Amino acid sequence: MSIVVQKFGGTSVGSIERIQAVAEIIARTYEQGKRCVAVVSAMGKSTDQLVGMAKEIHPHPSPREMDMLLATGEQVSIALLTMALHRKGMKARSLTGWQAGITTDCVHGRAMVHDVDTETITTALDQGEIVVVAGFQGISSQREITTLGRGGSDTTAVVLAAALGADYCEIYTDVEGVYTADPRVIPAAQKMDEISYEEMLELAHLGAGVLHPRSVEAALRNKVKLVVRSSFVNESGTWIKGENEMETSHHVSGIAHDLQVARIKVLGLPNHEETLTRLFGLLAEAHINVDIIVQSEHDHERVDVAFSVNEEEGLEARQVLEAAQSELDFAKILYEGGLAKVSAVGVGMMARPGVAAKMFATLSEAGIRVKMVSTSEIKISCVVEREQALEGARRLHSAFGLDRIEVKV
Amino acid sequence: MSIVVQKFGGTSVGSIERIQAVAEIIARTYEQGKRCVAVVSAMGKSTDQLVGMAKEIHPHPSPREMDMLLATGEQVSIALLTMALHRKGMKARSLTGWQAGITTDCVHGRAMVHDVDTETITTALDQGEIVVVAGFQGISSQREITTLGRGGSDTTAVVLAAALGADYCEIYTDVEGVYTADPRVIPAAQKMDEISYEEMLELAHLGAGVLHPRSVEAALRNKVKLVVRSSFVNESGTWIKGENEMETSHHVSGIAHDLQVARIKVLGLPNHEETLTRLFGLLAEAHINVDIIVQSEHDHERVDVAFSVNEEEGLEARQVLEAAQSELDFAKILYEGGLAKVSAVGVGMMARPGVAAKMFATLSEAGIRVKMVSTSEIKISCVVEREQALEGARRLHSAFGLDRIEVKV
Structure with a gap:
């Protein structure tokens, strides 16, 4: 009998009524003859409340005590959801991360899953039970409770689907699927029926926010088919799968934007091979994520380096570098906040060099100056x-033929 | 170096400020050169909130899912208390019930502790750490999370103190110790400096409410010295220990009362040896606790049986028996609610038969009719x-010389 893993995020289990609705979704799947494993997050804002108490x-x-604290959130959800399934007459059993056999490394707060021992889960499934697993958490070899960090419940669902050989993994959330752009700001955005892992990865990294990149990577690595769909309305959602399994392929599948970008220019650095290593090594030590990097050679002796970061980390990045001015031996730092990034993503663009040109032309026609550019095989981003x-995002969405066509009745 | 186990109940850790105050108490003990193991309950009303959600x-x-749910309450407390100890510069580590090696049977909701594997705790203590253990919970041989039921955190503290060979076990609560009567209704009640296990057991059963009888039994069995004291004010509290270690011994040590009593009379039961077994067997199956039992022989063929129960269970007890009228073959049931029980407790009364007479005389002088009587070696109870x-309780407190003498300044 085929196994389905269904993951429900915090808003999907945010109240007693929502938990009952989720039980209904699971029961419906079970009654279709599937063996069901549900993975759930902490209820709504409960994690924020726990973090607030800790900070007081x-x-x-x-980090060890934070994991001890935060792991309780999912434990509450699994118990309540299991009770809701019992109430519907279903056989069900909740399992914490450690009971579900999810072992991780020892890095509290952002542990990586090492292994999944599926014995407890499969025994319960064999007995006809629905298994409800706490997302986001595991246990280290020292028997310490660990958490997987941001997007952790998605990752739990994907690694369980891989370990159990599930047919697919459903990610239930508060939107109906993956869109060609953010529908809150681009009303013409359409829900996609399918998207490749690689495109989803780019969109996830670009802040589409539907799925954490880590879980998409895990799905790609293990060839787990993902479906993103709504726990609020019964719609088909968006399938995320291998490119070769997809039926259609646009040049550009979606437009993403990120409104929190800052640019830092470091002028007059020594022109030798160690420069970039030292510069970005310092930023990495400070846990600052650098996005686009542009280097321009000044003369034989000196180079300029510009890079973009999330604006929240911008001032810290600048301080880190200023503190190391004599070590890095540069002349000057320029800081520019208030920027954004607009990106076009699509596996179809690999073979078509015209996509970049069309992107620049579209932005230029709108009087939008491009300050930095970054390209990958399936993505072009402009700061x-x-x-x-x-x-800019709206114009690109339209220019690449993604706008929904209004059907007049 | 000597080990002290310190237990803090729900009101003692009911807020961030209270948790910080508890950290101060533990730090003070640690700085006196003790090795400290703290056992904590869930914060204030958090267990009630979880139960409320489950009932919705x-x-x-x-019961399995209730244990899964409720065990999160103590897990929150241990993480927060450990953070508060860190904030004071102390080395500390939290442990859930299963991490602390507390194994139980499989009876969810009221599990009994089978064994304590102290290795994790002693390793941490050897490293100079304060160990903060979740009360009320353990793990069964099937790796299921279990809870110990009412008074569970006290029991956790006592069994840990026994397993670790602790010098003593401090039970911190919201009162200053054990009193000769309930100080809320008998203002002349005094705090006792010491009391024997046996007396404390009778008082615990009688609803003094300071300590759960189960934890006192465990302390008696394992000869663990207990101290009941306040986490709100720094006072010496009440020591609970073996009778032979006590310095003084009153005829009567304390007066207890229980205001929730109902009496059920079953009239005209068959007069043979199976009658009581059947009657109380039925009530035990329905998990109804019977307190005082009085049997009176009617004639050779028929007997009457009267018993008292907690009034909350009174109507259910009556229903259970009414449903079995033909099986039990009795004539009639009489139900009387609105009763109470007043008890005098003291190890000194064993050798002195005058205590009962004095008790009846005191009540009679006050125009109080005694409806049922029960005696043990160290207790007399009247319904x-x-x-x-x-x-009645006030008059007994005074008659047995327990009233505090007001010192006029």
Whole structure:
């Protein structure tokens, strides 16, 4: 009998009524003859409340104790959801991360899953039970409770689907699927029926927010078919799968935007091979994620380096580098906030060099200056002024033929 | 170096400020050169909130899932208390029931502790760490999370103290110790400096409410010295220890009362040896606790049986028996609610038969009719009308010389 893993996020289990609705979704799947494993997050804002209490006690709580604290959130959800399934007359059993056999490394707060021992889950499935597993958590070899960090419940669902050989993994959330752009700002955005892992990865990294990149990577690595769909309305959602399994392929599948971008220019660095290593090594030590990097050679002796970061980390990045001015031996730092990034993503663009040209032309026609560019095989990103970003995204969405066609009745 | 186990109940950790105050108490003990193991309950009303959510979902939640749910309450407390200890610069580590090696049987909701594997705790203590253990919970041989039921955290503290060979076990609560009577209704009540296990057991059973009888039994069995003291004020509290270690011994040590009593009379039962077994067997199957039992022989063929129960279970007890009228073959049931029980407790009364006479005389002088009597070696209980119970308790407290003498300044 085929196994389905169904993951329900915090808003999907945010209240007693929502938990009952989720039980209904699972029961429906079970009655279709599937063996069901549900993975759930903590209820709504409960994690924020726990974090708030911890911060009142200690400005920098120990990561081990934070994991001990936060792991309770999912444990509450699994118990309540299992009770809701019992109420519907279903056989069901909740399992914490450690009971479900999810072992991780020892890095508290952002542990990586090492292994999944599926024995407890498969025994329960064999007995006709629905298994409800706490997302986001595991146990280390030292028998310590660990959590997987952001997007952790999605990752739990994907690794369980892989370990159990599930037919597919459903990610239930508060939107109906993956869209060609953010429908809150681009009303013409359409829900996609399918998208490749690689495109989804780019969109996830670009802040589409539907799925954490880590879970998409895990799905790609293990060839787990994902479906993103709504726990609020019964719609088909978006399938995420291998490119070769897809039926159609647009040049550009979607437009993403990120409104929190800052650019830092470091001028007059020594022109030798160690420069970039030192510069970005310092930023990595400070846990600052750098996005686009552009290097321009000044002369034989000196180079300029510009890079973009999330604006929240911008000032810290600048301080880190300023503190190391004599070590890095540069002349000057320029900081520019208030920027944004607009990106076009699509596996279809690999073979078509015209996509970049069309992107620049579209932005230029709208009077939008491109400040930085970054390209990958399936993505082009442009850094622009923040106030022009949404207009740019709307125009690109239209120019690449993604707008929904209004059918007049 | 000597080990101390310190237990903090729900009101003692009911807020961030209270948790910080508890950290201060533990730090003070640690700085006196003790090795400290703290056992904590769930914060204030958090267990009630979890139970409330469960009841919204299912009228009779599965005991296994209730344990899964409720065990999160203590897990939150241990993480937050450990953070508060870190904030004070102490080395500390939290442990759930299963991490602390507390194994139980499989009876969810009221599991009994089978064994304690102290290795994890002693390793941490050897490293100079304060160990903070979740009370009320353990793990069964099937790796299921279990809870110990009412008074469970006290029991956790006592069994850990026994297993670790602790010098003593401190039970911190919201009162300053054990009193000669309930100080809320008998203002002349005094805090006792010491009391024997046996007396404490009778008082615990009688509803003094300071300590659960189960934890006192465990302390008696394992000869663990207990101290009941306040987490709100720094006072010496009440020591509970073996009778032979006590310095003084009153005839009567304390007066207890219980205002929730109902009496059921079953009239005209067959006069043979199976009758009581059947009658109380039925009540035990329905998990109804019977307190005082009085049997009176009618004639050779028929007997009457009267017993008292907690009034909350009174109507259910009556229904259970009425449903079995033909099986039990009795004539009639009489139900009387609105009763109470007043008791005098003291190891000193064993050798002194005058205590019972004095008790009856005191009540009789106050116009209080005694409806049922029960005696043990160290206790006399009388069932009376509820509205007369507190007056009776006050008069007994005074008659047995327990009133605090007001010192005029």
